[in-house]
Amino acid sequence: MEGSESEAIFESFDLKPQLFINEALNRVDELVDGAFDYFHQEAARLLKTEGTDRSEDLKLGINYVRHTVQSALDKRLSMWEQYCLHHCFATPGFSLPSANEISGDDPMDQDDVNDEEVDAQLDLLRRRLAEAGKECAELNRELQALERRSAVSNQCVLSVNKALELYDRSSAYVMFQEMLRAASELRRKMEKLKTKQQEESERDWREKACDANGDIPEFNFSTGLASLKLDDLHEFITEMNI
Structure with missing residues (x-):
């Protein structure tokens, strides 16, 4: 599709591709100008060429570098512009509606119905x-x-x-x-x-001793048999056997 037909289609929707491209190119030019101005100021400050004969030489050198960069950038931007017009903003298979088309068949009306849904x-x-x-x-x-x-x-x-x-x-x-x-x-x-x-x-x-002979042996039972003498034991046994 030719560029003029695509532009006409976009303009019917109040869109202008060329205006967008021009604004992008102008923005790039502003960035390049600002960058080289800053580069010139910093170079003059570091090299201390302000007010000397070398100031003009520095300016010529920066202009040469800028011309080289600008030439390469312009070629790239020109290619980018053509690519946008032929690919990004091209509308293959799309044409503007004719004036005698029925409004009921208008895709825009169908879009309105779809929007309601x-x-x-x-x-x-x-x-x-x-x-x-x-x-x-x-x-x-x-x-x-x-x-x-x-x-x-x-x-x-x-x-x-x-x-x-x-x-x-x-x-x-x-x-x-x-x-x-x-x-x-x-x-x-x-x-x-x-x-x-x-x-x-x-x-x-004591009771047993009293039953034997009526006498009560004088034994100390509180200390047990271990405290008795052997003679006392024999005497006690003899009395018990009588």
Whole structure:
């Protein structure tokens, strides 16, 4: 498609490709001018050529470099301009509608119908999104309530565990004290029983001795048989056999 026909098609939509290209080229020229002006100022400052004979030589050298760069850049930009016109802004297979076409068959009218359908779908999606947002907010509130309940429950469990721990410690202490009292009572009863058995043994020995000859041997039963002398034992046995 020729460039003039493409331009006419774009202009029918209030679009101007050549104006866009010209603005881009002007912007590039401004950037190049600013870059070389800055380059000239920095070179003069570093080389200290301001107000000397070398200032003109520096200017000529920078102009030569700029001309070389500008020539190569212009060639590249010219190729870029042709590429944009023949490829980027070309409209193959598209032609402007004729004046005698029926308005009902106009693709623009079909686009309007399609736009209405799209708008209806967008409205439906917006409503669904709003409902989903409400449900999400409600779920967040329920989740926060559950988290608060969980925190209270955990605090209660912690308090109960501490109370049980204190109770266990108290029970163990009470049990230990009961064991001490029981051991002391058992020791007291054993000593009492031992004393009673010793008294009964002494009484039995005395009764047997009295039955034998009517005399009561003077034995010290409280110290047991280990404290008796051998002669006393013989005498006691002899008296028991009579």
